[in-house]
Amino acid sequence: MIYTVTLNPSLDRIVDIDELIYDDVNRILEEKRLVSGKAISVARVIRGLGGHTCLMGLVGGYNGHEVEGRLISEGIVCDLGKINAETRTNIVIHQRRKKLQTLFSASDPEVAPPELAILYSKLCDIPRDSYVVLSGTLPAGVTENFYAQIITSLAGKNVRVIVDADGEALRRSVMARPFLIKPNIHEFGRLVEKNVKEVKDVIENVEPYLSHTHYIVVSMGARGVVAASETERYHIVPPKVNVKSQIGAGDALVGGLVYALSVGSSFVDALTLGVACGTASTLNAAGAFPSRDGVENIRKEVLVKTI
Ligand SMILES: Nc1ncnc2c1ncn2[C@@H]1O[C@H](COP(=O)(O)OP(=O)(O)OP(=O)(O)O)[C@@H](O)[C@H]1O
Ligand SMILES: [Mg+2]
Numbered sequence: 001m002i003y004t005v006t007l008n009p010s011l012d013r014i015v016d017i018d019e020l021i022y023d024d025v026n027r028i029l030e031e032k033r034l035v036s037g038k039a040i041s042v043a044r045v046i047r048g049l050g051g052h053t054c055l056m057g058l059v060g061g062y063n064g065h066e067v068e069g070r071l072i073s074e075g076i077v078c079d080l081g082k083i084n085a086e087t088r089t090n091i092v093i094h095q096r097r098k099k100l101q102t103l104f105s106a107s108d109p110e111v112a113p114p115e116l117a118i119l120y121s122k123l124c125d126i127p128r129d130s131y132v133v134l135s136g137t138l139p140a141g142v143t144e145n146f147y148a149q150i151i152t153s154l155a156g157k158n159v160r161v162i163v164d165a166d167g168e169a170l171r172r173s174v175m176a177r178p179f180l181i182k183p184n185i186h187e188f189g190r191l192v193e194k195n196v197k198e199v200k201d202v203i204e205n206v207e208p209y210l211s212h213t214h215y216i217v218v219s220m221g222a223r224g225v226v227a228a229s230e231t232e233r234y235h236i237v238p239p240k241v242n243v244k245s246q247i248g249a250g251d252a253l254v255g256g257l258v259y260a261l262s263v264g265s266s267f268v269d270a271l272t273l274g275v276a277c278g279t280a281s282t283l284n285a286a287g288a289f290p291s292r293d294g295v296e297n298i299r300k301e302v303l304v305k306t307i
Contacts, residue, residue: 002046002131002262005123006039006057007146008108008139011067012090019097029096035070036090038136038164041248043076044289045255045277051262054079058119058139060109061086081119085109108139116142123150128157131262133254134173135164144168151176160261164254166190180215180261182254188218199235202226203307206233215267217257217274219250224275224302229267232306236271238279239301246282252290253278272302 016030043053055076059067060083067087071078088106095102126132132154134147143149147169151161160179163170166187174181174191189196192205202218206228209216217227224237256277260270276299280290 001127002043002051002053002133002258003126004039004043004046004053004055004133004135005150006037006055006136007111007119007142008088008137009035009037009040009057009059009067010088010090010106011063011070012036012092014092014094016094016096019095020093020102033066033070035067038248038251039133040071040076041251041289042133042135042164042255042258044074045252045281046259047076048289048292049256049259049273049277049295050292051259053077056080056119056122058083058111058115059087060084063087063089079122081115081122083109083111083115085111108137111139111141113141116146120149120153124153126154126157126159128159130159131258132159132161133164133258134161134178135251135254137165138169145172148172148176151178162254162258164250174209174212177212179213180217180257181209181213182217182219182250182257184219184221184250199223199226199307203228203233217253217271219253219278221246221249225253225271226307227267227271232267234268234271235305235307236268236275237303237305238275239298241279241283241298243282245285249278249281252281256295268304272299272304275302 012034014032015028017026043055046053055078057080059080064087068080086109090106091104093102138146162180163173163178164182170191206216210230215229217225219225227234253274257270257274260273276295280295280298
């Protein structure tokens, strides 16, 4: 089982109008509601590949009920803790005539200590030999140390924890010895506090971190990934494609990677599937997920370079 953890999901309302008129009434032509969150995107990709996931995390208020109901309707297995504050709602205004999208990003709900304690104890009960994906930002009231604490609490149970985070949350996670980290190149640069731009810059800077984590996978958008373990170094290059949206490409990469590792694939095969999922996700509008056939076609064109 792969557990994916989202502390800060959102209910996105995508509102279509013709063209925005200020200081006046704007008629809504269409409204869609979507549930989003990085760990939710990861779970969708794993399910699309045929894997089993359980989504854990926090939801609150009426929005939280809607988020949970929508996830259940999608067929995602959920074990969500509850908070008193409302789950955030992002509003996207889509102006059809000008093809413009404007996002109003809501602030995070506050998580109260007892609510966090209940989630924490659920996470500590994750069974032996599972995979866990910790992904995304932490809401107000949750310490940057949270992911690191989970990793520490699960140590000794052969639970393999994958972290996709930034800044202090990532830095502290690394100190707690996760199984795999997946920063993008900017996040990796912030972690190592250097200007990291090229493949060689990544390779030059991974060594000190390999004593803390089995695998480091640095994603580089259209340039694919540079990945390292104690014994292996790869640059995995995707084919050139016509990109529609890069939003969520990193989540698709993590989904493919963790699914492949969970079914016993080698590191290099898991990287290849991950890159294929990431690239396949760019062919669709944000939030739409690639078909298995689409991923398979791209996978055939992924290039593996051993460094
Ligand atoms: N323009 C692109 N062309 C081809 N493949 C891409 C492109 N952008 C992203 N990908 C694929 O998706 C993977 C992850 O992309 P990226 O490095 O942009 O992740 P990220 O910055 O973590 O994204 P996210 O916004 O989801 O956090 C890449 O390794 C690659 O396989
Ligand atoms: Mg990312």
